[in-house]
Amino acid sequence: MKYALLIIFFALLSGCQSTPSEPGIQGEAALTATDPEYGYATHKPVKLGGFLRGSKYEGSHIEYFQSLTGPNGEPVQVKRLGSCCPFEDKSMPFGGGMLDKYELSYPGQKKPVIIYVNLYQFEAPKAPQGFTLL
Known part of the structure; x- marks a missing residue:
């Protein structure tokens, strides 16, 4: 009985270690998008969140571009080209926001x-077609 409990304990322990504790670019997110418009069209931007300090995904855009x-x-x-393209979202404090444009080469x-x-x-971000994520 004691050995069975030890085996169960170690199985649970190893299972917990493989679960990521923080959101990030890994697993399923580390793919190239199948949609050719993903990231290239204003109505299908890469949604990276994390712009506001203290937000759940703060800094995710930096991690994305590094990957x-x-x-x-x-x-x-x-190269960041600036803000453009307002969008509406009633769930946001000001009813929407602005997209940012980036040049990739x-x-x-x-x-x-x-x-x-x-x-x-x-x-969960993906790479636009023609790019990959590490």
């Missing part, structure tokens, strides 16, 4: 691309 690579693992240059790429990012709302 983003070209299709063959190339390092990605990220990597060595060997023919032409940089622009993606749209929502820093107010969070969904």
Whole structure:
């Protein structure tokens, strides 16, 4: 009986260690989007949340861009182009927000691309087509 309890204890202990304690870019989120408009269209931005200090996902946009690579693992240059594109969301204090535009490029790429990012709302992020996440 004592051995059975030890086995159960260690099984539970190892199961808890594999569960992430913080949200982040891992597991299922570490995929390239199947939707070709994801990130490239204002109505399908990458939702990274974490813009506001003290929010649950604070800093997730930094982690996202650090994890983003070209299709063959190339390092990605990220340049913020500014805010654009207002959107409505009645659940937010001011009824909506603004998207941010980022220019992404990597060595060997023919032409940089622009993606749209929502820093107010969070969904498990994916890489836009043509990029990968580590």
